Amino acid sequence: MDKVIRVGTRESQLAVWQATRIKELLGQQGIAAELAYIKSEGDIDLQTPLYEMGVQGVFTRSLDMALLNNKIDIAVHSMKDVPTQLANGIVQAAVLTRASYKDIFVFKNDISFLNDFTSSAVIATSSIRRKAQWLNRYPGHTIENLRGNVNTRLRKVDENNWNGAIFAAAGLERINLRPPNSIELDWMLPAPAQGAIMVVCRKDDDFCLEACAILNDAGTALCTKTERDFLKTLLGGCSTPISALAEIKNEILYFKGNILSTDGKEKAEIEMTCPVHQTGMGSRAANELLNKGGNQIADSIRHAAK
Numbered sequence: 001m002d003k004v005i006r007v008g009t010r011e012s013q014l015a016v017w018q019a020t021r022i023k024e025l026l027g028q029q030g031i032a033a034e035l036a037y038i039k040s041e042g043d044i045d046l047q048t049p050l051y052e053m054g055v056q057g058v059f060t061r062s063l064d065m066a067l068l069n070n071k072i073d074i075a076v077h078s079m080k081d082v083p084t085q086l087a088n089g090i091v092q093a094a095v096l097t098r099a100s101y102k103d104i105f106v107f108k109n110d111i112s113f114l115n116d117f118t119s120s121a122v123i124a125t126s127s128i129r130r131k132a133q134w135l136n137r138y139p140g141h142t143i144e145n146l147r148g149n150v151n152t153r154l155r156k157v158d159e160n161n162w163n164g165a166i167f168a169a170a171g172l173e174r175i176n177l178r179p180p181n182s183i184e185l186d187w188m189l190p191a192p193a194q195g196a197i198m199v200v201c202r203k204d205d206d207f208c209l210e211a212c213a214i215l216n217d218a219g220t221a222l223c224t225k226t227e228r229d230f231l232k233t234l235l236g237g238c239s240t241p242i243s244a245l246a247e248i249k250n251e252i253l254y255f256k257g258n259i260l261s262t263d264g265k266e267k268a269e270i271e272m273t274c275p276v277h278q279t280g281m282g283s284r285a286a287n288e289l290l291n292k293g294g295n296q297i298a299d300s301i302r303h304a305a306k
Contacts, residue, residue: 003207005033008063008072012149017175018197019076021096022215031211036072038062064090067201073208074201078171079193079224084232086200093212094199095221099170101195101245103130106157106182107164114138124157124165128262132241133188134166135264150177170195189243189258192227196220219248222276229282230257234289235298244282251276257285259294262301268294 005026009019016035023033039062063075064087074093086092105111113119117138124146125131131143144162146153150171157165166185172178199215201208227244234242241264244257253276258269270289274281290298 002032005031005074005208005211006036006072007033008036008038008066008075010059010063011037011039012151013175014078014150014171015076018078021197022074022076022199025096025215026211029211029214036066038066038072064200070202073205074199074212077198077200079196079198080168080191082193082198082200084228089203090200091203091209092198093201093209094214094216095224096197096199096215097217098196098220098223100173101190102169103166103185103188103190103194104169104172104178104182105164105166105185106154106179108157108162108181111164111183113163121163122161124153124160124162127166127191129191129241129243129260130166130188132260132262132264133243133258136260136267137187137264139264150175154179168194189245189256192231192242192244193224196224198224222253223247226253226255226282227257229280230255230286231282233283233286234259234294235301240301246282248276253278253281255281255285257289259289259297261297262304266293266297266300268292268297270294 007019007023009015019035023035026033059081060077060083063072063077066072067075068087068089079095113121118140119138121138121141122144123134123141124144126145126147134141134143146156146165148156150167153165153167154177169178169184199212201212223246226246230244231242241260241262244255246253246255253274255272256269258267260267268289270285270292272281272285
């Protein structure tokens, strides 16, 4: 009997969309697959801000356990949620072609206040990275915590008297939920690997490794690896205000990255380029950034976390 790959997913609409996409792509290669639903801590606790949950792997841990316990064969993640250090026994099997890496602002009434950097406003996000970049640009704004899946968060924007909230474009666009009252934040650098989907499996599962290899996009895999190496060399997880973007144009890898203090008052940034065949740019950029003032910011974040 042909093997049916069990695709592990969280139960949110976006997670199910991503897992279903993997199932369809495998099906196009003649490989049978079925979805298996797993709850994660990040979905169960919707009150605690992500940066207080020791967030490394908060959305991936339950799926990792299901993988290692042989309840599923592969797991599908928004790559920006995946810790830079994968769990022992689990490996990256594929990275899909990236969708939009951008953050978008969903606004309530008007956006004229965005042109005034001294304005007052209330903005919602649970991301410490978005919060830090926003406060760096708009120091007079107040940031409110916003948790839940994208459907819940959009509803909360409607129900509260905030001026707006920040979302990842890819998440809303994949499930056709991006509202007309939204704009791209071209000035905001994304989370490392934002907009990319990662598939993982057990290290010794040759069948799944081979099946998923067909789905891998080499360009996206290189860019996201560069961004995640930058993150890993600097500090680490989603609970740090670190942003990175790598793009390939004409066989050149272009990289931008930054680290901010959590209140947005301090910022260190870096830009680099290198030929695509040259390896290790993410780590090189991180080390250069640390020497350019990033070290003090990283230290202050580490001390605050203790």
